[in-house]
Amino acid sequence: MNLSHQQLLELIPQQAPFRFVDEITEVDDLTIRGSYRFKESEDFYRGHFPGHPVTPGVILLESMCQVGVVAHGIYLLAKEESPEEARLWTTMFADAQVEFLKPVYPGERITIRGERIFWRRRKLRSKVEMFAADGKLVAQAT
Numbered sequence: 001m002n003l004s005h006q007q008l009l010e011l012i013p014q015q016a017p018f019r020f021v022d023e024i025t026e027v028d029d030l031t032i033r034g035s036y037r038f039k040e041s042e043d044f045y046r047g048h049f050p051g052h053p054v055t056p057g058v059i060l061l062e063s064m065c066q067v068g069v070v071a072h073g074i075y076l077l078a079k080e081e082s083p084e085e086a087r088l089w090t091t092m093f094a095d096a097q098v099e100f101l102k103p104v105y106p107g108e109r110i111t112i113r114g115e116r117i118f119w120r121r122r123k124l125r126s127k128v129e130m131f132a133a134d135g136k137l138v139a140q141a142t
Contacts, residue, residue, distance in 0.1 A: 003078050008074060009023065011071075012070055013091070017042075020066055021036050029076065029079075031115050032072040033112065033113050034067035034112050035112065036109070037107070037109040038107065038110070054105060055105070055106070060104060060139050061096060064141055065093060067128070068112060068126045068128030070091050072116065073119075073122075096141050099141070101138060102136060112128060112129070114128045128141050
């Protein structure tokens, strides 16, 4: 079954305040794209360089994983099983190789693009890239 972008978003298990995906804009068997705006009110900004807040790298990686691994994995699983099965699926994160190239500040909107490297036995490996609103690469991970 193919899920709509909204159905897929609703199946992501992470919820506020720990969901870092506002929308899924495209998805197919090979790629996924989503976006998020880091709100100035996010609690982690209070202590992460007070006076000059920067989005923590671990939060950027989490956002990349929520789109490029969790949401894409749910989409691929729902094609094999059902949305109900996908809802019960527990995501286990094994490892990441990540490179951060520029900071993300409060209020910035980022776009995340994931590309499937492989999907088998319910295991997904992806190449995920994060872009700033100006199109510049912010981070990349496998």
